[in-house]
Amino acid sequence: MTDKTALTPATHTAPPARFSHGVKKGSILQVAGQVGFLPHEEGRAPTPAGPTLREQTLQTLANVKAVLEEGGAGWDDVMMIRVYLTDVDHFAEMNEVYDAYFAEQGLTGPPAARTTVYVGLPAGLLVEIDALAVLG
Amino acid sequence: MTDKTALTPATHTAPPARFSHGVKKGSILQVAGQVGFLPHEEGRAPTPAGPTLREQTLQTLANVKAVLEEGGAGWDDVMMIRVYLTDVDHFAEMNEVYDAYFAEQGLTGPPAARTTVYVGLPAGLLVEIDALAVLG
Amino acid sequence: MTDKTALTPATHTAPPARFSHGVKKGSILQVAGQVGFLPHEEGRAPTPAGPTLREQTLQTLANVKAVLEEGGAGWDDVMMIRVYLTDVDHFAEMNEVYDAYFAEQGLTGPPAARTTVYVGLPAGLLVEIDALAVLG
Numbered sequence: 001m002t003d004k005t006a007l008t009p010a011t012h013t014a015p016p017a018r019f020s021h022g023v024k025k026g027s028i029l030q031v032a033g034q035v036g037f038l039p040h041e042e043g044r045a046p047t048p049a050g051p052t053l054r055e056q057t058l059q060t061l062a063n064v065k066a067v068l069e070e071g072g073a074g075w076d077d078v079m080m081i082r083v084y085l086t087d088v089d090h091f092a093e094m095n096e097v098y099d100a101y102f103a104e105q106g107l108t109g110p111p112a113a114r115t116t117v118y119v120g121l122p123a124g125l126l127v128e129i130d131a132l133a134v135l136g
Numbered sequence: 137m138t139d140k141t142a143l144t145p146a147t148h149t150a151p152p153a154r155f156s157h158g159v160k161k162g163s164i165l166q167v168a169g170q171v172g173f174l175p176h177e178e179g180r181a182p183t184p185a186g187p188t189l190r191e192q193t194l195q196t197l198a199n200v201k202a203v204l205e206e207g208g209a210g211w212d213d214v215m216m217i218r219v220y221l222t223d224v225d226h227f228a229e230m231n232e233v234y235d236a237y238f239a240e241q242g243l244t245g246p247p248a249a250r251t252t253v254y255v256g257l258p259a260g261l262l263v264e265i266d267a268l269a270v271l272g
Numbered sequence: 273m274t275d276k277t278a279l280t281p282a283t284h285t286a287p288p289a290r291f292s293h294g295v296k297k298g299s300i301l302q303v304a305g306q307v308g309f310l311p312h313e314e315g316r317a318p319t320p321a322g323p324t325l326r327e328q329t330l331q332t333l334a335n336v337k338a339v340l341e342e343g344g345a346g347w348d349d350v351m352m353i354r355v356y357l358t359d360v361d362h363f364a365e366m367n368e369v370y371d372a373y374f375a376e377q378g379l380t381g382p383p384a385a386r387t388t389v390y391v392g393l394p395a396g397l398l399v400e401i402d403a404l405a406v407l408g
Binding site for chain 1: 274275276277278287288289290291292293294295297298300302303304305354356391392393394395400402404
């Protein structure tokens with residue numbers, strides 16, 4: 001029996017429902033859908049890093065990374081990244097930000113697989129990202 | 137070589153295509169996208185539990201659970217829950233129903249991670265949910 | 273420490289960003305979102321197999337299969353297939369094509385689980401599919 005543990009970075013606001021920002025069990029680590037909220041400050045409602053796709057994408061990736069690190073993992077362990085955008089016209093810019101971000105992360109192995117689709121998100125949010133990692 | 141087995145609860149209607157309601161292989165169990173159809177009755181077409189988000193969410197969660205149990209698993213084994221809604225305005229109510237449901241499930245560990253996005257679904261369906269579990 | 277390896281079929285165009293068409297680590301193989309692009313030809317931009325749902329679905333499935341095979345896997349190893357369509361009215365036809373395709377694949381075990389949702393995709397693309405496989 002391997003225990004499932006919750007991954008809750010100190011930077012994160014409490015989830016709006018009964019779910020975990022991330023969970024780890026055995027070699028599998030799953031990061032919940034993250035959005036571009038700034039690190040939590042006591043008494044402040046969840047606040048996006050800014051109105052732009054660039055700001056939100058970078059913050060969202062930082063939030064995913066925080067969950068990975070809480071579980072002792074990093075981007076090199078990630079197998080799949082799911083990117084949810086609200087507008088097909090955001091694809092090129094998201095890719096630019098995404099590529100520049102990962103160029104700076106110093107991955108030692110190949111990048112994760114990815115699926116990008118265009119969905120509805122809560123007002124003000126332009127991007128949501130989740131990730132599946134395999135450790136060890 | 138570990139066998140992949142199909143998980144087909146007796147309560148479920150036959151899938152509308154060549155897919156399984158759930159599959160299990162080794163320690164991985166994947167539940168296919170479930171919707172709020174009532175338990176199958178011979179000669180009756182698939183019928184949603186009702187027109188409301190509450191009815192459909194509860195039935196959908198029951199359908200996911202039935203697949204988990206068919207594979208000898210339960211909610212405590214679930215790592216990731218993907219919730220597909222059709223309307224951003226349904227988020228708060230879905231969370232209420234979701235939280236109340238899981239409060240009653242007696243989980244012994246942390247809740248699963250979750251991603252919620254807003255997509256199109258077949259007419260009359262307000263919610264679809266799938267789940268990834270890791271056993272053992 | 274198990275290495276994560278990239279799966280890059282010779283038939284595939286380079287991904288438009290820093291992601292892999294597929295990755296494999298230990299027993300887990302993840303195929304990135306595939307669309308209906310024809311096998312890559314030097315000097316030709318990514319080109320869909322045709323304008324119809326049937327053509328694109330078949331090509332997309334072939335592209336997923338190419339990634340699986342690059343990782344020494346096949347459809348029998350696939351646990352979950354995510355199908356993204358742009359139009360609810362395409363469901364019945366996609367299922368027809370899907371069922372006929374898998375009937376010809378000679379699976380020895382049960383079919384994978386599946387979730388189908390309706391999202392936005394880049395102009396001209398009617399279907400996107402990704403897959404999670406467990407090997408061994």
